[in-house]
Amino acid sequence: MAPRIDDGIFALLRYGESTRALRELEACPPLTIFGQRDHGALLAIARLTRRSIQYDIGNPLTASKMTRHHLSAGLYAPIRVLLREDDDGGVAFEYDRPASVFGQFGSDNVDTVAKQLDRDLRALLEAAAA
Template identity: 75%
Template sequence: MVYPVFETKTIAVEHVTIRSDQAFASVKSKLERLVTRIDDGIFTLLRYGETVRALKELEALPALSIFGFRDHGALLGIAGPRRHAIQYDIGNPLTASKMTRHDIAAGLYAPIRVLLSEDVDGVVSFEYDRPVSTFGQFGSAEIDKVAVQLDKDLRAVLEEAAS
């Protein structure tokens, strides 16, 4: 075989939209209260081999945390008017490790990207690709089991934030 080898495959992905009748600022604030920002100290512990201590801290985390976010609405200002749109990375490092230990490529989808946006008509919504569909491509019962729980946790918190 001659390297590099380029391969592609097509997968089916379920895309979810959860609409809200609340104002963008209200939904954003509620989401950020329900799903707090992860403490980067955990990654420092892991970097220095403090795995036992890191595991204890990871086990104490809530089901979901915000790893990071990008103000995509501000970026739109380059091409025209700004809009309310924030892309969040939401997940749990322990959950990710439970999947990636079976197939490292699952790391492509952990954490989950979630977009909170307001359309031109003022309708606020969350959008994301369902974990059960993105992780399903790996054909692993172990990954699927974790993805099902992740899917339930994510949907529940986003519906609560949107209410």
């Protein structure tokens, strides 16, 4: 899977070190994990046992390439990916394709970035599944 985002990048931005943050982001992998939630653990409330983890996956540089053209695209960045176990024990990733999600903004600039995000996310998940 992807590495966790280095929160130091956000500290750099808070302190006005945008040039340094940009250099660090350009050296990062295409996608990183911003956070995760164990949805399977929540099922214990219903006395069920299933494994299901939701990940927030993205790249701040990629997000900025979209939000500079349409700020509302930030509502969907980072992308959510669910890794879940089926009733029969099979495992699957589920996610909304970035090109579909960001396509709602009708921006060629956003669409171009979202299509690359589609490719990057697919490659990441295929590598994780191998």
